[in-house]
Structures are given as structure tokens and as C-alpha cells.
Amino acid sequence: MGHSAGGRSVPTNDNPTTATMSVKRRQELADVAQRHGLMVIEDDAYGLLPEQPLPPIASFAGELTWHIASVSKILSPGLRVAWLRAPSLAKAWRLAADMHETAIMAPPLNAAIVADWVRSGVFRQLTDAVRAEAVARQSIAARFLDAASFTAQPEGYHLWMPLHHDANPGEIVNTLRPHGLAIVSGDVFAVDRSIATPALRVSIGGAISRDRLERGLRLLGALTASDASRRISLV
Structure with missing residues (x-):
């Protein structure tokens, strides 16, 4: 099935309204996307701020959702490192190729720092x-x-x-x-x-x-x- 146009969602602590989608609303949005073959771009910049994070929309419609998170909104705007979960491996490789054409790569030092922090618990x-x-x-x-x-x-x-x-x-x-x-x-x-x-x-x-x-x-x-x-x- 081909995918039609989709939409962008900031489900947790939307900026500027501060609204957060309930789990029920996330499930409903995922259901709509699946019924109509819509692509969802989930801008989850603040998803890790709550002590008990809510499940992302990608957990309900992973085959249609591009889930994006970033260090800059959680820890420091000086660390321009983000990560993305693509709907499929093929689409992830395609995005990686497109990113290489435009930016080559994320700043290696920044990426190394964040990776070390994740591994060490920092x-x-x-x-x-x-x-x-x-x-x-x-x-x-x-x-x-x-x-x-x-x-x-x-x-x-x-x-x-x-x-x-x-x-x-x-x-x-x-x-x-x-x-x-x-x-x-x-x-x-x-x-x-x-x-x-x-x-x-x-x-x-x-x-x-x-x-x-x-x-x-x-x-x-x-x-x-x-x-x-x-x-x-x-x-």
C-alpha cells in the first residue's frame, strides 16, 4: 500500500502550547494513520523530560512513523545530535544517504560524547x-x-x-x-x-x-x- 501525505506531531510538551497528548489520543492518531496510510513525523524533542515518559506514537504505528528525538532540547543546545527511528530499514538507509549528501555526518566529537554518556549512564x-x-x-x-x-x-x-x-x-x-x-x-x-x-x-x-x-x-x-x-x- 502506498502512503499518502501525513503530518507532524509533537506529542509531549508541545512548544509553545505545552499540551501533551494522552495515551488514548496517541493510539487514536495511530489508528487514523493506519486506516488511511498516512505518514507521521513524530517530533519527540521533550519526550524524555517526564519522569514516566508516555509511549510514543511510533510504538502504535511503527511502520508509518518517523520518530525523532534530540539532545539539544533535553540537555544542551550546544550538542547538535539527534536520533531517528525510521519506518523501515530501507527508509533509514535512504535517509542516511540523503543526510550524507547535505551534511556529511553529525559532528563526530558531539556524537562520541553523547554515545559515551549513554553507555556510562551519564x-x-x-x-x-x-x-x-x-x-x-x-x-x-x-x-x-x-x-x-x-x-x-x-x-x-x-x-x-x-x-x-x-x-x-x-x-x-x-x-x-x-x-x-x-x-x-x-x-x-x-x-x-x-x-x-x-x-x-x-x-x-x-x-x-x-x-x-x-x-x-x-x-x-x-x-x-x-x-x-x-x-x-x-x-
């Missing part, structure tokens, strides 16, 4: 440490922001903050930028910015210290407090 230790830091920073966010004002994963790096329809995300972003908080207007992720709902994507990971993060989130909470009250009053 990869798991580092992942555990990053997860623990993410949990601590999510706790900081919960202290300074109204719980109803944002969505996030307990072990994720990002917050997603929908705003009132007449809010100005750009003003909030410009106010917070000097304070070191990594924040962008949600419309940068929209296909058509003219119809995008006002929102903010806040990154709480990276090099920013916990102290600076606290100060930035405290100010963000103050700037969005009136917006949150307006949204609550409309419910």
Missing part, C-alpha cells in the same frame, strides 16, 4: 538533573503567577499564557526583556498573525538564574494580573 543522570531543575522552576512560576493565567507541564521549560483579546503582548515583552526573562508574543508561532489570539510563551529554563527568574516572573505576574481578572470575569 545521559540519564544529566536528564534527571535537568528534570529536577525544571520542576523547581515550575514551582517558582506557580508562586508568582495566577494558576489560572497559564498552562505548563510539571517537568517542562515553558509557560503558555493566553491573554485578554485586547491585551498588547508586545508591550509586556518589551517591558520584561531588560529583566532577562525569555518571553515572546504568541503570534510568532501563528501561520496568520492577523488572526492570532493574544498570548505569551515564557521560557523558564536556560542560563537565567533562579533569582532573576523570580524577579522576572514577579513582574510578569503584576503585568498580567489585571488581564487575568478580566478573563475570569468573562467566564
